[in-house]
Amino acid sequence: MTFKNKVIYQIYPKSYLDTTGNGIGDIRGIISKLDYLVELGVDMIWLNPIYPSPQRDNGYDISNYVAIDPTFGTMADFEQLIAEGKKRGIDVMLDMVLNHVSTEHEWFQKALAGDAYYQDFFFIQDEPTDWVSKFGGSAWAPFGDTGKYYLHLFDVTQADLNWRNEHVRQALFEVVNFWRDKGVHGFRFDVINLIGKDQLLKNNPVNDGKAEYTDKPLTHEYLQLLNAASFGQDTASVTVGEMSSTTIENCILYSRPDRHELSMTFNFHHLKVDYADGQKWTKAPVDFEQLKHLFHTWGQDMSEGQGWNALFWNNHDQPRALNRFIDYKNFRIKGATMLAACIHLSRGTPYLYMGEEIGMLDPDFQSMTDYVDIEAKNAYQFLSANGHTPEQAFEIIQLKARDNSRTPMQWDNTVNAGFSTGTPWLATGNHAEINVANDKDGEIFSFYQKLIALRKADTLISDGDYQAAYQDSPHIYAFIREFENRRLLVVNNFSNQEVAFERLAEFDNSEILINNYSSYTDNILHPYQAIAFVYTKNV
Ligand code: GLC
Numbered sequence: 001m002t003f004k005n006k007v008i009y010q011i012y013p014k015s016y017l018d019t020t021g022n023g024i025g026d027i028r029g030i031i032s033k034l035d036y037l038v039e040l041g042v043d044m045i046w047l048n049p050i051y052p053s054p055q056r057d058n059g060y061d062i063s064n065y066v067a068i069d070p071t072f073g074t075m076a077d078f079e080q081l082i083a084e085g086k087k088r089g090i091d092v093m094l095d096m097v098l099n100h101v102s103t104e105h106e107w108f109q110k111a112l113a114g115d116a117y118y119q120d121f122f123f124i125q126d127e128p129t130d131w132v133s134k135f136g137g138s139a140w141a142p143f144g145d146t147g148k149y150y151l152h153l154f155d156v157t158q159a160d161l162n163w164r165n166e167h168v169r170q171a172l173f174e175v176v177n178f179w180r181d182k183g184v185h186g187f188r189f190d191v192i193n194l195i196g197k198d199q200l201l202k203n204n205p206v207n208d209g210k211a212e213y214t215d216k217p218l219t220h221e222y223l224q225l226l227n228a229a230s231f232g233q234d235t236a237s238v239t240v241g242e243m244s245s246t247t248i249e250n251c252i253l254y255s256r257p258d259r260h261e262l263s264m265t266f267n268f269h270h271l272k273v274d275y276a277d278g279q280k281w282t283k284a285p286v287d288f289e290q291l292k293h294l295f296h297t298w299g300q301d302m303s304e305g306q307g308w309n310a311l312f313w314n315n316h317d318q319p320r321a322l323n324r325f326i327d328y329k330n331f332r333i334k335g336a337t338m339l340a341a342c343i344h345l346s347r348g349t350p351y352l353y354m355g356e357e358i359g360m361l362d363p364d365f366q367s368m369t370d371y372v373d374i375e376a377k378n379a380y381q382f383l384s385a386n387g388h389t390p391e392q393a394f395e396i397i398q399l400k401a402r403d404n405s406r407t408p409m410q411w412d413n414t415v416n417a418g419f420s421t422g423t424p425w426l427a428t429g430n431h432a433e434i435n436v437a438n439d440k441d442g443e444i445f446s447f448y449q450k451l452i453a454l455r456k457a458d459t460l461i462s463d464g465d466y467q468a469a470y471q472d473s474p475h476i477y478a479f480i481r482e483f484e485n486r487r488l489l490v491v492n493n494f495s496n497q498e499v500a501f502e503r504l505a506e507f508d509n510s511e512i513l514i515n516n517y518s519s520y521t522d523n524i525l526h527p528y529q530a531i532a533f534v535y536t537k538n539v
Contacts, residue, residue, distance in 0.1 A: 015424075025409075097191075127149070173230050241261075310351055313353075313356070358442070460481055498525065
């Protein structure tokens, strides 16, 4: 299992580097930054969708699975990216959006034109169910003028695919193999735990209908078929499923090696600890107890059940973790390195999201016109119509919008952050102070370099099991890793204050493996200190 010592870096292609001046990042921009990524030490880059798409949901509405959208470049550019990456030991992970297609995809267009073969590619019913779309409103829309309805769990232009139809499965497996033939070894499967839907979809007011389509047993069968028909034979493959509202039990099944489904799973429970009543478009403080509890249960249960977690704080759907979990105005750097230690020393595969390595923050947008994302626009309408003043609604958008992390990568302090010579598709954030030119030799970047190198050098980090520690501490998130006869204690202070700390007796004679402060004082943790102690057991 080759992937356990790897680290994956996520690039939002639209926002990485624009080499044409059209305001949108492109593949050639990514190629030109491969050496930067080599310096950081990552093994694989995950690219958000780069296929032709009307861009209603920023590429997650695909109209052709086997081509490159001209705004990102050409197939030749993509092939060059693979080749240049290979020279440098960097593989590519592609985003596979196999739960739905754009309504502009030819399958949907043929279905609309009356072709029964393609109509069975979708969920088309006489009666809609009571399910709610994840982007707001009903999950059903009129299917042309037929008087019927088609299912869209996301935007109205993202029609859900009927995996029960073996022609659909076959066509999707061929898509994966098309990219494998180009030399792609990594695949991130978008909302893949939603594919196991029943033949006839039924009403269910519980969870807006989620119970009817999430983590259904059929999903596991489909993943086994996908695995056998595509990446399963490739020992270099790395696959990750994005699991919406999932459970540990299911994630163990999705990722346990003997199940032959996926290498690992993303879940999002730890990024909902600042939601009021489980609702995203709300304002609430971080519930640290809940965060700690979630990390410990997922860490331990996945370890015992031989599942494998994808570990992350940031991605293209989340506001920056520094804004959420850290007193970033006073402790941006220590906070960033502490968050890094929490996941890079844990059991699972760490993912960094572009800009995290220099401690990028959310932008300070001042008007709704700065936001581009369909989800944020819908949410603003919804909040305004449901008892919030415009100011209150906007404040929540500022905190929660996905555009927070999608702003252009901050390369330097020149106009548009060195991202583009044109007008960026989304405004840039605070690049005057935070940018690669300033920060590449700084504390955050070099701490990431160390953590990434450690995972490669030390099997305790890549392969050790996970045990919870200091569960009762109100400020400390700590865990123990064990492999063969070595034990590692990782301690993270989530507070902006000094916190009293007593080292576990078994670690009395341990060594410090890594520390985000230059010193360690017994019995005290500095604000946001992250420190790891290691020792070898006498056998
Ligand atoms: C996933 C993607 C998100 C997209 C959605 C629908 O959650 O990460 O960006 O909007 O799926 O494809």
